[in-house]
Amino acid sequence: MRRGGGEAWLRRGGGAGKSPPRMCVAVAVLVAGTVWLCASWAGFMGGPYGGYRVQDVDVNKLWTTAGSNGWRASSAPRSYWPPPPAETNGYLRVRCNGGLNQQRSAICNAVVAARIMNATLVLPELDTNSFWRDKSLPGITSKGKTKKLKAHKIEPPRDAPLSWYTTLALEEMKKYGAIYLTPFSHRLAEDIDDPELQRLRCRVNYHALRFKPHIMKISNEIVNKLRSEGHFISIHLRFEMDMLAFAGCIDIFTPEEQKILIEYRDINFAKKKLVYRERRLIGKCPLTPEEVGLILRAIGFDNSTRIYLASGEIFGGDRFMSPFRAIFPRLDNHSSVGPEKLEENARGLAGSAVDYMVCLLSDIFMPTYDGPSNFANNLMGHRLYYGFRTTITPNRKALAPIFMDREEGHVIGFEDRVRQVMFNTHFGGPHKRIHPESFYTNSWPECFCHMNPTNPADKCPSDDPHEVLGGQLQNEEIEDTDLKTTDKSTTQTEEAMI
Secondary structure, eight states: OOGGGGGGGGGSOOOOOSOOOOOOOOGGGOOOOOOOOOOOOOOOOOSTOOOTTTTTTGGGGGGGGOOOTEEEEEOOOOOOOOOOOEEESOOOEEEEESSSHHHHHHHHHHHHHHHHTTEEEOOOOOOOOBGGGGOOOEEEEEEEEOOOOOOOOOOOOOOHHHHHHIIIIIHHHHHHHHHEEOHHHHHHHHSSHHHHHHHHHHIIIIIIBBOOOHHHHHHHHHHHHHHHTTTEEEEEEOHHHHHHHTTTTTSOHHHHHHHHHHHHHHHSSOOOOOOHHHHTOOOOOOOOOHHHHHHHHHHTOOOOOEEEEOOSTTTTTTTHHEEEHHHHEEEEEEEHHHHHHOOOTTTTTTHHHHHHHHHHHHEEEEEEESSSOOOHHHHHHHHHHHOOOOOOOOOOHHHHHHHHHTTTTTTTTTHHHHHHHTTTTTSSSSSOOOOTSSSTOOTTTTTTTEESSSSSBBBTTTOOOHHHTHHHHHHHHHHOOOTHHHHHHHHHHHHHHH
């Protein structure tokens, strides 16, 4: 079967855009900043963590935010947060490898690393973004002479503990004056037993990092177009060649397609024997487009529901998209509902950035493969922080036997069984983080506070400037950006957040 049919499933194709987005870091976040976000909280029924009972669920209420149960976002320091000492221990350079959202997490980790090492963080180097690179380190004066500073290259261990940075890395920094950590993806442990450092991560991730104005402008235009006809769902449809090859879920494809996936896996991933049925039963296979449609219909959404798809090229093309489109015909993506093209030479990052923002601002978000997907994981965490926005998270492991029974002709009670699985979830409300859930997927409780707490540690700080900063994200999603004054206004906003 011919590859490349993925663009046929949308009105004008699903290609990614052409301009890498810039994310700007408010560097002064290293010093201190009482920053936080106050979103408008709208809640409805739920258990202690905003859960639902299947017999109670009214699908129309899913269009509102999940129950907050008195919690709201708060990444402001709750204990003494001193500025760094006047003298730095040296310079820290990092190379943030991976995709857009993997690099986003790496930037957050780099800020934390610089804080605990009392280091000056050089603007992080991004993989495909030359204008982010800062190759010139400042000179260092010794005995009245200035000499060029050269960073000592180190490869950090994966998920390195804080102690690695405060001992080995710091010793090398003091010895050489500067260190260069590469690669830096997943090089700082997510579980840190210091709530203030976790809140620093949230201040960087949800406040300091911004996309370029034109990315925000395009995203807002798309959201406004979609909302002009009512609510809409965004779906991260992870049914692309790289993920299918990684997951080892190839039996549903033609022999030609299987050959392509096997070759891709042999080149890019460690060799391992993967059995499709076993992988599927443990929830390691991405949902097919048709399965996504069946889930949404079982929940109660009808064929008038508007859906925004955040996706690359769907492997297998229209053969897999046709059943989905037959159930939900109102499908769009950033190419079909946005500008004719984002920009030339984007290498896909601009499209990914727009997809991220549209999914963040959508009424409901649904990931189809949240395992190693940094896009889905970061979005779920961002939506949680941004007012407990409704997220529908399929339990692939629990759903697998239901779909397999259906494929064997056992269709009686199918939708009831799907509903029982789907409604046994928090739908984006506050909930306890349980391994292997990522901190970037769920920063509760560290980056949240309670308005009427039973535990004093959960109390919202009294000096919270939320009245000043509360409308920040809401204004960004609603108002069109005046490109003539953007640089000035963005600078003023960032200064206000520090």
